[in-house]
Amino acid sequence: MKMEDVSLSSMDNSKMEGxxxxxxxxxxxxxxLGLCFEVHRAVKQGYFFLDDTDQESMKxxxxxxxxxxxxxxxxxxxxxxxxxxxxNCSRSIAASxxxxxxxxxxxxxxxxxxxxxxxxxxxxNTNKSESDQEDNDxxxxxxxxxxxxxxxxKRKSDKVFLHSLKQPVPLNPNSPRRSKSMKHKND
Amino acid sequence: MRAAINQKLIEMGERERLKELxxxxxxxxxxxxxxxxxxxxxxxxxxxxxxxxxxxVAGVTPKGRALVPDSVKKELLQRIRxxxxxxxx
Numbered sequence: 165m166k167m168e169d170v171s172l173s174s175m176d177n178s179k180m181e182g183x184x185x186x187x188x189x190x191x192x193x194x195x196x197l198g199l200c201f202e203v204h205r206a207v208k209q210g211y212f213f214l215d216d217t218d219q220e221s222m223k224x225x226x227x228x229x230x231x232x233x234x235x236x237x238x239x240x241x242x243x244x245x246x247x248x249x250x251x252n253c254s255r256s257i258a259a260s261x262x263x264x265x266x267x268x269x270x271x272x273x274x275x276x277x278x279x280x281x282x283x284x285x286x287x288x289n290t291n292k293s294e295s296d297q298e299d300n301d302x303x304x305x306x307x308x309x310x311x312x313x314x315x316x317x318k319r320k321s322d323k324v325f326l327h328s329l330k331q332p333v334p335l336n337p338n339s340p341r342r343s344k345s346m347k348h349k350n351d
Numbered sequence: 352m353r354a355a356i357n358q359k360l361i362e363m364g365e366r367e368r369l370k371e372l373x374x375x376x377x378x379x380x381x382x383x384x385x386x387x388x389x390x391x392x393x394x395x396x397x398x399x400x401x402x403x404x405x406x407x408v409a410g411v412t413p414k415g416r417a418l419v420p421d422s423v424k425k426e427l428l429q430r431i432r433x434x435x436x437x438x439x440x
Contacts, residue, residue, distance in 0.1 A: 180439075183353060184431040187360070188424065189416070191373050196415040198374075199383060200407040203390045207399055 359438050369430060376423045386415050 206212035228237040247256045252269045267273035271280070360366045377383055393410040394402050 180432070180435055183356075184428050184435060187357075187369075187431050188427055191366075191369055191427065192416055192419055193412065194370060195373055195377060196386070196412045197408060199386055199415075200390070200404060200411060203387065203394075204402070204404045204407055207394055207402060212394075 365434055373427055380420050380423060382418055385418055386411055389414055
């Protein structure tokens with residue numbers, strides 16, 4: 165099919181401008197139609213009005229900008245000086261000391277099991293731990309400060325050193341790792 | 352001859368690129384949100400159950416054309432003119 169071989173350069177500028185405007189107008193119309201189709205689908209599928217909230221709920225969740233209060237309107241150091249009653253020993257403990265106290269009191273958590281095993285080990289060696297149980301509880305409440313932890317750590321490293329001096333620990337034939345590999349071999 | 356250029360525009364993918372560029376610019380300048388608000392009015396008028404695509408198109412397109420900012424129009428016209436002058440022979 166042979167088309168007219170007129171090049172654009174012979175077309176004057178106003179015509180070219182008109183052509184460009186037409187192309188732009190087509191593109192804009194495409195964009196409008198695209199939007200209309202999207203909106204129509206959203207309306208028919210029921211998700212068009214989903215992000216609208218009524219004015220009342222908007223006011224409930226507005227950002228708060230007052231001093232002494234966070235952006236949700238809550239006072240944030242309200243619980244600093246409150247006291248809680250421990251459900252285990254029924255003592256009244258300060259809020260910031262409550263979690264570590266509960267750890268010791270209930271006998272759960274990392275530190276309390278370490279302390280317990282240490283006490284058992286030193287109980288075997290020295291046989292005097294029974295009477296000191298209650299006092300130790302209070303002393304160990306301060307475990308969280310750096311100084312006490314240092315003392316505790318040092319004692320532990322001493323014990324490890326002593327162990328290594330005694331005799332080498334033989335490989336336990338019943339330890340889980342060993343038996344697993346043995347089992348596979350026999351199969 | 353216009354048809355030939357139009358064909359080139361499409362075949363070379365330039366029309367798609369122009370469309371994407373226009374879409375991005377219109378979202379940036381808030382045109383899309385304005386038109387969505389207009390659509391909401393049409394919907395409230397006609398009722399959710401009965402609104403058709405034609406309603407939306409008829410109600411929104413003329414204003415949509417008028418609301419396109421001049422800067423966006425300029426930029427696109429520039430690109431179109433550049434393409435036309437490049438591919439006019």
